[in-house]
Amino acid sequence: MKLFHSPASPYVRKVVVLLHELDKTDAVLLETVATTAFASDEGLKAANPLGKLPALQRDDGVTLYDSRVITGYLDAHFGGGMYPQGAGRWENLTLEATGDGIMDASVSMSYEKRLRPENEQSDGWVEAQWGKVSRTLDVLNARWMSHLSGPLSMAHISVGCALSYLDFRHDARNWRDGNDALAAWHKEFDSRASMQATQPPAA
Structure with missing residues (x-):
């Protein structure tokens, strides 16, 4: 393949x-x-x-x-088992979609600033996308830590890659501020061999 x-x-x-x-x-x-x-x-x-x-x-x-x-x-x-089929299946799928949604908004921000001519860029659009990210981070930190503390699934991988992308392209936003539990989780998750082996090039 x-x-x-x-x-x-x-x-x-x-x-x-x-x-x-x-x-x-x-x-x-x-x-x-x-x-x-x-x-x-x-x-x-x-x-x-x-x-x-x-x-x-x-x-x-x-x-x-x-x-x-x-x-x-x-x-x-x-036969990886990264998509649990029993209890918690729908929560895991929702959590994966949440990580992907953070990617969607933060990649859109990157495109606006990195690809569009400066005179065509919309600061309002960028801030609207960051608003989505910021709200979602707050919810992850407040409501989803028990799920993130569970067995590894694609939900963990999605959220972990999304947060690492924020570090890669939007580090100045300081997403960890006020999200202590999520930040601690990401620090541990980011140390996994799979994450270390797939780090993007310098921004």
């Missing part, structure tokens, strides 16, 4: 962290592509008409895309 890959993408990182946790990194070839929302890589567009990362080309030629589809497939394919 082949994964269209960019080391700076938090969505791609979710997939690669999962492969590390399952000890299956040798089963998937990483094909690094240089792509942006305004200039998608041609090979990536051929695999995924949306031109978005990540995209997983399976051995039968069928390409899967959207990080949650890919992680769900890989977990099932390798």
Whole structure:
């Protein structure tokens, strides 16, 4: 299998962290592509008409895309057990979606400042996206710590990669301020070998 890959993408990182946790990194070839929302890589567009990362080309030629589809497939394919089916299933799926939502808002902020011409940038848009992130961090810190303290699942990986992306692109926002429990959890999670092996390049 082949994964269209960019080391700076938090969505791609979710997939690669999962492969590390399952000890299956040798089963998937990483094909690094240089792509942006305004200039998608041609090979990536051929695999995924949306031109978005990540995209997983399976051995039968069928390409899967959207990080949650890919992680769900890989977990099932390798029997990873990262998607609990019993008690807590829906909470875990919601928590994974919460981490992905933080990525959505924070990546949108990055695109606005890094890709759009300065005279076209909207500070109001950026602050609206940060408002989503900030509210979500507060809720994670107040209501979800018991779930984050449970057995490892894709929910943990999603939230961990989302918080690390905030460090990567939005460190000046100081997301840890007022979120002590979440910050302590992330410090421990970020020390995992899978997270250390998938750190993005310097911003």
